Every structure is written in structure tokens, then in C-alpha cells.
Amino acid sequence: MATPQIGIIGAGIAGCAAAFALRDTAARVTLIDKARGVSGRATTRRRDKIRYDHGANFFKLKKERHRTLVHDLLPSEGLVRVQRPLCTFTAAGECTPIPETEENQAWTYRGGIHTLGKHLATASGATVHLRTRIAKIHQAEGAWAVEATDGRSFGPFDQLLLTPPAPQTADLLAGSDLPPALAGPLIEALRASSYESLHTLILGYHERWARTHPFYGFANADGAYPIGWLSFEEDKPGHVPADQRVLICQMQAGWSEERFDMPPEELAPVAATHAADLLKAPAAAHPDWVDHQRWRYAQPTAAAATDVLSQAAPQGLFFAGDFMVGQARVPHALQSGLDVAAAMVQHGALVDQP
Template identity: 40%
Template sequence: MTEIGVVGAGAAAAAAAYVVDGAVPDASITVLEKSGGLCGRAATRRRDGVTYDYGANYIKDDDDRVLDLLDRFDDGLVEVEGGIDVFDRTGEVSDGRDDQERKFTYETGLTRLAKHLFGATDATVHRRTRVEGIARTDDAWVLTDADGERWGPFDVLVLNPPAPQTAALLETADWEHEARENLLDAVRDVEYRTIWTAVLGYPFELDTPYYALVNTDKEHAVGWISREECKPGHVPEGESVLIVQANHEWSVERYDADPEANVADLAAHAAAIVGDDRLTDPAWTDHQGWRYALPEGGLRRGVRDAAEDAGLYCLGDWVAGEARVHAALRNGLETGERLVYNL
């Protein structure tokens, strides 16, 4: 029996578990996830008949392997309707590109894909279990959670948290190996953009031709606005739900500010950009701060290989160096295949 421990239940971890479970019959996979959900920043919430993806917005049509994965798990898969237009620092909207990619989610939200992938394996997922310690003893990995419970021993350890949280685990790891310091330095080098998100619900339909608006010059307080009603099954007819994501600078400055004030400010910006004053007064709201939202770098391959030779694998969109769900999924598939090969 090969024991595999996984920290984090993000999209990449789900894809890797799917590959390993299918290729290594005697593998036992234990996943420890700090939150109550699956799929990491590809997150979904529901309320009063509304479903909304409030982190990552969709899976991009940009990778044949990921599309093949979606074909295998197409129960509830839907294509987002409408294109993406752009706006500048003044809030002026203009047409987007003509050659826009297809965009996918699920009727029940992006988290459905991770549920599909983990559900197709014998992996055991323990939610609300925060890993705080890593130790390498007697050629095996042992994890310690926030309650002091020990997990393992594991033959292989897979780390899926964002780079800063992975670095925090490596900093305190009881692991004497030259690969540790090189890996830690490389992980620390991966920088992130922060995003503060407001979710705005309205009891009326918007008359706009686009699915989303993106700020291309990155000089507006808002970086992204999208309409969840463009995703089949997400919003009841006659209603609208906007996902409004602030840019990095605004998000860092206002991250710990009063949430109600943040939401009101982003609603006012959305109203001005879309050109509809009604948007300043949503019927209901939600919000989420993503301190580690968009990685701006990747993990150097030589550092990655040395750690994997020692039985420790890092995966996620930050390893791939591309802040997209499809990049996380592809990285999970590729990492899972290397893990299988090494086993």
C-alpha cells in the first residue's frame, strides 16, 4: 500500500488524485482541507435559489487535456453565455476581442468539478482540517493539524496551498534535506495579487450584451465585473447577480476595511461603469477577500524536480505560473503523472 498525503483540496489536487487513483491501484490518498469546501479559489456559494462563483469565474477553453477532462465529467456542465468587453481608467466601455474563448462552469458552480474528480476516486477528504506542521521521519512524512492530531505516515506528500501558505509550512518543516531550502526560496519568490470581491444581487434583469467587463489598463479601482445570470442554472429568471472584483491596489488598501463600505463603494463603481444607477442599491450582497488570488510567477523546474525526488510535490496554478483554473487542472494532471511514474 502506497500512502499519499495531500494538503489542500483545490482543483490541482483533485486532478492529481484522479490520475494517481486510476493508475496506482494500491494507492491510499488522504486529503486534508482547511475549509469546508472543495476546489480552492474556484469557489461557489448558494442562497435563495441563486448559485454564484465568487472566486475564479469559469474554466477557459484553452487546453485540450482539460477539455477532455470536462468531457468525461460533463454532468451539469454548462457554457457561459456572452462575451467579455473592456473598460478603461475612466470607466468607458468598449467592445472586446472577436475571437473570444469558450467559458465553462457547472449548473451547481465550479466546485462541482472537484466533487466529480474526488468522487471518482477512493480518496478520503477531511474538511476543516488545517495542517500546521510537516515532519520527515524514518523515510515517511507525518502531518500535524491545528488540533494537534497527527496524520500519516505517508510515503509521498503533496502540497496544494497557495505559495505563501506553502512557504509557511516549509519554513517550520522538520525536514533536513538540501531540497528544502532551495524549494523554500523558490516558493517565497512567487508573488500574488490580492482581490476583494463583492457579490451584488438585484430583483431585475440587466439589458447588456456582454457577460463580463475587464479593465485592460489596470488603472481603475475595479478590475472585473461579471453577470452570473449568463451561466445557465445560476440565477432565476428576472434577476441579476454581479460579481465585482476590485484591483490589487484597492484590495490591499481596503482588505480589512468595513465590508459594508467596501461593498457600497464597489456597487457605485459598477453602476457608473455599466451605466445603470439602480446598481447602487442591491437587494442583497455578499463579499470575500482573496489575499492570495492571482500568482504572478511560477516554480522553477529544477527546484521542483529535486523536491519530487525526495517525495514532496507542489502543485497548483502558482506552480504553473498562470492564474487560471485550466492551468491548475493541467498542472494537477501533469504532477499526478510524474508522481505515478516515480512510484
């Protein structure tokens, strides 16, 4: 019997988790991503000796299955807990600590949160193609093939898994030559999801000014402040040298969307001033360097119509990602990837390797 072939578009946490969960099947898995690295929005940048997680800040491990996966099945060297507690804050400046239960523990890696995607992809044994943006998918004679913007094509695949954010997956289907009876309902189901757009400003300081609060992260509780999330990257072991400081400043969705095309040079001073006010630390208003990320599809706020999407499974077409849940969380993407792999095994009769 020929080796079953599986193609996965998108090597974020959902795509990497699906590849990982398929590692013990007889299938050969190909992971394709447009970015330079795996892990998608759970991503990390480097600047000299500094590392910062500028997308997902940390992940929680509330489910036993996720704890086992991260602590036991993947390499756990470099897995670290965030060192200080989190709080919620209001525009009036009231901070309320979030209880530090085991479930609420915030995790990342010394090397950055993208280590999670890297570990999943490596352990999966999948063939990984990076810097490869898929423009079209095709279905012919019961198999799938995909075509990249640079003209390369991949396949045939017995099963194809699509994990880009729902609007991008809908655009991919709309731009492909698929039968309207197949593509139409899927596109509509994907467009049922909605996303917030966000600006992340990264503020760097060459010295550590005095902190007035005991918290690592500040989550906006009432939506009435331009900053939605603020955190101290130095509270993650291994991320920031002892004499430096990095603040991660995620602006509120409404604030970000009104200023979506504004250049970072204009956004950064405003973000730094709001950070200084929130932290009651005037020095925070004067970063020594700044970095920026504009997220068009940052965080889903409503799920896609998953019952419709699952109807494509008998045709060998599958979907996974946080948009299947409608909430932006690394564990949701992880679980979605694990769940879709189980569905792929069920539909493809991918027997475990002897």
C-alpha cells in the first residue's frame, strides 16, 4: 500500500500540533508556511541578547493532556514559568491580582514561546517548507495539490489541512478553482468568524527604573484604556539581560483599528506615555528603542461554523486553528490541531505504524 500523504498549510501551533499527533501513523506529513519560522502567532524576536514574545505572551496548561505533552513528550529543557503574578486593571488605575493557581501558571521557554512550535514540528518528523505562501489548492482524482506564489507545487496529498486564520483560509479557497458547491459553504462558514486587529509596541530600555507594582502583566478589565495588555519581558527567565528592560504593550482592539495604518514612529510615543501613566513610572515614557508588529488577524472573537467545515472531511479537506473555538489562546490552537489529527486518522484510515 502506498504511504498516505498529508499536506498541512500553516505551521502555527494548530498545524504543528496536528503534524505532531500524526507522527506515529503511517502517513508522511508536509508542513508548509509562508513565514521564516514555525509557530505562527506564538512567536519570538531576538535583538542582541534580548528575546521577546511579541505575539502570544505565554501559554497556560490547564488540561492534563497538554501538561503531559509539554512536560513529558516534548523536550522540557528551557521551559520556564513567568516569575511574577498577573493582574487586571481598570482605567481608574485599580489593579486586582489574578490568583496564582496551578491552572493559571503562565509558561514560555527561555528561548522564547516559538520554541513550542519548533519542538512540535521537530518531534513530528514532518518535512517543513518555510517562506512558502500557498496561493491555490486543487482537487483532482481524489487527491489534493497546492500551488505556491512562486510557482512551486506540492502534492498529491490524500488529505489536506488548512490552518491559516479563517479570513485567509477563506481567501485561499475563493482564489482556488474548486467546485462552487464545495467551496461556497466552506467560505461562508469561515467568514462567520471575526477577528480583532491589534498593534503591539515593544518598548526597550537600557536601564531598569523602579517598578511600582509587583506584577508581570496587566490585563485591561474594562476596555476603557488604550492599552489592552502590558507586561515586563524580564520576568521570563532568559529573555532580558539584568541591566535592561523590555515592555510588551498591546494596544486595545478599537484603538488599534482606528490607527491601523499609522506608522510605528507615531504610535510608539503614545503607547509609551500610556504605559508610563499605567505603571506610575515616568521613565517608561522614554524608551531607548522600539519595535512594532501590526496584526491584521490578531485574535478571533467569534468561531467559524465548525459543523459546516467538518462536512468537507470525507473529501479529505480539514480545518484547524483558534478560529475553530473563536478565542485566541495557544491551548485552543493546540487542542484544535490534536482534534483534527484524530479526525484525519478516522477519515483516512491512517493505521499506526507497526
